[in-house]
Amino acid sequence: MLEKIKQIKLVVFDSDGVLTDGRVVVNSDGTQSRFFHIHDGGGIYLLKHCQFHLGIISGKCTDALSLRAAELGVEFVYQGVLEKVEAMEEILQKTNLTWQEACYVGDDLIDIPVLTQVGFPVAVANAREEVKQASAYITKCPGGQGAVREVAELILKTQGKYEAILRKLYQPKHKSPSLQKKTT
Numbered sequence: 001m002l003e004k005i006k007q008i009k010l011v012v013f014d015s016d017g018v019l020t021d022g023r024v025v026v027n028s029d030g031t032q033s034r035f036f037h038i039h040d041g042g043g044i045y046l047l048k049h050c051q052f053h054l055g056i057i058s059g060k061c062t063d064a065l066s067l068r069a070a071e072l073g074v075e076f077v078y079q080g081v082l083e084k085v086e087a088m089e090e091i092l093q094k095t096n097l098t099w100q101e102a103c104y105v106g107d108d109l110i111d112i113p114v115l116t117q118v119g120f121p122v123a124v125a126n127a128r129e130e131v132k133q134a135s136a137y138i139t140k141c142p143g144g145q146g147a148v149r150e151v152a153e154l155i156l157k158t159q160g161k162y163e164a165i166l167r168k169l170y171q172p173k174h175k176s177p178s179l180q181k182k183t184t
Helices: 002-006 038-049 065-073 084-096 109-115 131-133 147-158 162-170
Strands: 009-011 052-056 077-080 101-108 120-123
Touching: 002 147, 002 162, 009 084, 009 120, 009 147, 038 052, 038 065, 038 147, 038 162, 052 065, 052 084, 065 077, 077 084, 084 101, 084 109, 109 120, 109 131, 147 162
Parallel strands: 009 052, 009 101, 052 077, 101 120
Antiparallel strands: none
8 A cells, every 4th residue: 555655646535525524504595515624724735735736526516615625726626527537537637647646535436436446545434335445545534524634644654745844834944033032
């Protein structure tokens, strides 16, 4: 499994049940709301800053997903797609990558055709049993509750990029004057 993870250059996620917890809130005006976990956004941020190609393929179409994907800078967003293999093939063609260089994270039966072809197939902890059987890795975190962050950290740590990106992004370049010790 580790050798397969080391080859990954593209990470693609399902939305409902992976980026969200799968619940849909129907508001009184008929609009729908979904909840995204901030830790998952942080995982996407880390992958993006390590030059991974990122994608989302969702069977549903939602404004919430469009906004969240744009906010995170996700390169490829496909919504209302029931034939996910075709969307994945298009992403692979656009990035000039192979199936073996791709990771896909899913939770439901519609994700199985993609999971069976990628180099690193991942199921979230609360995925359907058939999805888990088609996957090389099952997250400890449920979908919409840190599973994406878990996958991001696993890939970055396995590829030896995790510590470097943390230093680059989160170590202060210089001390703030308000934090420097005053001597009188």
